Amino acid sequence: MRNWSGHVEFTSERFESPSSVTALQALVSGSTTIRALGTAHSFNALADTTGVHVSVADLPGSLEIDSAKGLAWVPAGMRYGEAARLLDAQGWAVHNMASLGHISVAGTIATGTHGSGDRNPTLSASVAGLEMVTAAGDLLTITHDDPSFAGCVVALGALGVTTRVLLRVEPTFGIRQYVIDDVDHESLLAGFDDVFSSAYSVSFFTCWTPELTGKIWMKRREGRDAPLTDAQLAGEPWLGGHLATAKRHPLPEHDAMHCTEQQGALLPWHEALPHFKLDFTPSSGDELQTEYLVPRERAPGLLRDLEALAPRIHPLLHVSEIRTMCADELWLSGAYGRDTVGIHFTWKKVPEVLGLLPEIDALLGPAGGRPHWGKLYESDPAALASRYPRFDDFAGLVATFDPTGKFRNQTLDLLLGSRNVHHDHR
Ligand SMILES: Cc1cc2nc3c(=O)[nH]c(=O)nc-3n(C[C@H](O)[C@H](O)[C@H](O)COP(=O)(O)OP(=O)(O)OC[C@H]3O[C@@H](n4cnc5c(N)ncnc54)[C@H](O)[C@@H]3O)c2cc1C
Known part of the structure; x- marks a missing residue:
C-alpha cells in the first residue's frame, strides 16, 4: 500500500475497514498499534503505522443536518467533495474547500487543510464537534465547549479514530x-x-x-x-x-x-x-x-x-x-x-x-x-514543535487519550519525543 503520490510505501501489517462502529471499537481496543488512514493523500509518512491501518470509509452513515443550529454531522470517511454536494443539495454550504474534494473529511481536518480567503479560516476551524473511538475502544463525542476541544481537531490521528464530524454550515451560496x-x-x-x-x-x-x-x-x-x-x-x-x-x-x-x-x-x-x-x-x-x-x-x-x-x-x-x-x-x-x-x-x-x-x-x-x-518538509522536530504555543498541551492530551501509545508512529515519536513525551509502543 502506498500514498496517493506513490512515493511513501506504508509499513502496516494489515488493512481493515470495519462496517460497523461496534466492530471498529473492538478492533481499536484489541490492537496494540493502530492508526487511521483517510484517502492517503498526504505526502509524508504521517498516516503510516507498523500495526493495523484502519479506514472509516465503510462505516454506515449519512448527513444529519440541524437547520436551527446551522450544524451538520458528516461521516468522517466521506470525501469532502461528496459531503459538500450532499450539503448543497439540501441548501447548505461550508465556508471553504481545498483545491480538490477527493480527500476524506477526517484527513482534511486532522492536518489543518485549508483553502484561501482573508476572512476564511482553515477547514478544520469549521468543526464544532467530533465523534471518535478512543484507545480503550469507547465511543466519545467531544464538542467545542470542551476545554480540550481545540486540541482535538487538528490531531494528526494521535487521539483516536474519528467516525463523524460536526461541521458548522451556512446557507448555500x-x-x-x-x-x-x-x-x-x-x-x-x-x-x-x-x-x-x-x-x-x-x-x-x-x-x-x-x-x-x-x-x-x-x-x-x-x-x-x-x-x-x-x-x-x-x-x-x-x-x-x-x-x-x-x-x-x-x-x-x-x-x-x-x-x-x-x-x-x-x-x-x-x-x-x-x-x-x-x-x-x-x-x-x-x-x-x-x-x-x-x-x-x-x-x-x-x-x-x-x-x-x-x-x-x-x-x-x-x-x-x-x-x-x-x-x-x-x-x-x-x-x-x-x-x-x-x-x-x-x-x-x-x-x-x-x-x-x-x-x-x-x-x-x-x-x-x-x-x-x-x-x-525537512524540519528539526523540536524547532517545529516550538512554533506551536500550545504544543505541550497537545502532548498532554496525547498522554491522556492514548496512554499505551497505540496511535503513535515514527513521526509522532519524533515530534513528541522532542518535548520529552516518550513512549515505547513497539
Ligand atoms: C492533489 C492534492 C491536493 C491537495 N490540496 C490541498 C489544499 O488545497 N489545501 C491543503 O491544506 N491541503 C491540501 N492537500 C493535502 C491534504 O489535504 C492533506 O494531506 C490531508 O490530510 C489528506 O487527507 P487524507 O484523507 O488523504 O488523509 P491521510 O493522508 O490518509 O491521513 C492524514 C492524517 O489524517 C489522519 N486521519 C485520517 N483519517 C482519520 C480518522 N478517521 N480519524 C483520525 N485521524 C484520521 C491520519 O491518521 C493522518 O495522521 C492536498 C493533497 C493532494 C494530494
Whole structure:
C-alpha cells in the first residue's frame, strides 16, 4: 500500500475497514498499534503505522443536518467533495474547500487543510464537534465547549479514530471564478493586501520562472463581492495583470478540462471553491507537495527572499500557490493565533526536491513558518514543535487519550519525543 503520490510505501501489517462502529471499537481496543488512514493523500509518512491501518470509509452513515443550529454531522470517511454536494443539495454550504474534494473529511481536518480567503479560516476551524473511538475502544463525542476541544481537531490521528464530524454550515451560496494573467511578482508584493482582499478567495500561482510572473485565481462570492466592471471585463489592466481570455490550468501548458469553470460562470460554492472538478482525477499523482504556513505580515518579505532560490526552485517545480487564511484557535493548526499565508510548492516527483527542502525550511521556519502536516518538509522536530504555543498541551492530551501509545508512529515519536513525551509502543 502506498500514498496517493506513490512515493511513501506504508509499513502496516494489515488493512481493515470495519462496517460497523461496534466492530471498529473492538478492533481499536484489541490492537496494540493502530492508526487511521483517510484517502492517503498526504505526502509524508504521517498516516503510516507498523500495526493495523484502519479506514472509516465503510462505516454506515449519512448527513444529519440541524437547520436551527446551522450544524451538520458528516461521516468522517466521506470525501469532502461528496459531503459538500450532499450539503448543497439540501441548501447548505461550508465556508471553504481545498483545491480538490477527493480527500476524506477526517484527513482534511486532522492536518489543518485549508483553502484561501482573508476572512476564511482553515477547514478544520469549521468543526464544532467530533465523534471518535478512543484507545480503550469507547465511543466519545467531544464538542467545542470542551476545554480540550481545540486540541482535538487538528490531531494528526494521535487521539483516536474519528467516525463523524460536526461541521458548522451556512446557507448555500454562489461563486464566480476569474483568472488574471501576467501578474508580475513585483506588483503582487507591492499590492499584497489589495490582491488578497479583492475577492472571497484568492490564490496566486507562480512557477518562479526568471520573468517572475504568475496568475491570480479569484473566487468571487455572489452577493458579497462586487461584480466586475466593464473595464475589467474588457481586459483593462487590473491588479497588475488583465483578465484571462480562456480557461486556465494552474500549470502552464496543461489542459484546463478538469479545472472548475472560470470566466465568471455562476456556480454553486462546491463547484468553484476547489480548483479541480470532483468527477475527474486531476493528475496521476506524479507530484510532491510542500507548504509553509507563515505569519501574514512576514509573507511579502519571505516571498521576496525566496526569489533568491528561484533559479533552483523553478527546474524542480510544477507550480507554487500562495493563499491566505485568517487566524484560528486550534492548537496544532498552521494558522493558530495569527492571520496566515500559505506558501505552497507542487514539485516534480524527483529526488532532487529532497535536497532543497532543508533550505526552504531554513528560510521559512525561523520566520515562524509551520510546515503543512500533510506535506513534505525537512524540519528539526523540536524547532517545529516550538512554533506551536500550545504544543505541550497537545502532548498532554496525547498522554491522556492514548496512554499505551497505540496511535503513535515514527513521526509522532519524533515530534513528541522532542518535548520529552516518550513512549515505547513497539
Ligand atoms: C492533489 C492534492 C491536493 C491537495 N490540496 C490541498 C489544499 O488545497 N489545501 C491543503 O491544506 N491541503 C491540501 N492537500 C493535502 C491534504 O489535504 C492533506 O494531506 C490531508 O490530510 C489528506 O487527507 P487524507 O484523507 O488523504 O488523509 P491521510 O493522508 O490518509 O491521513 C492524514 C492524517 O489524517 C489522519 N486521519 C485520517 N483519517 C482519520 C480518522 N478517521 N480519524 C483520525 N485521524 C484520521 C491520519 O491518521 C493522518 O495522521 C492536498 C493533497 C493532494 C494530494
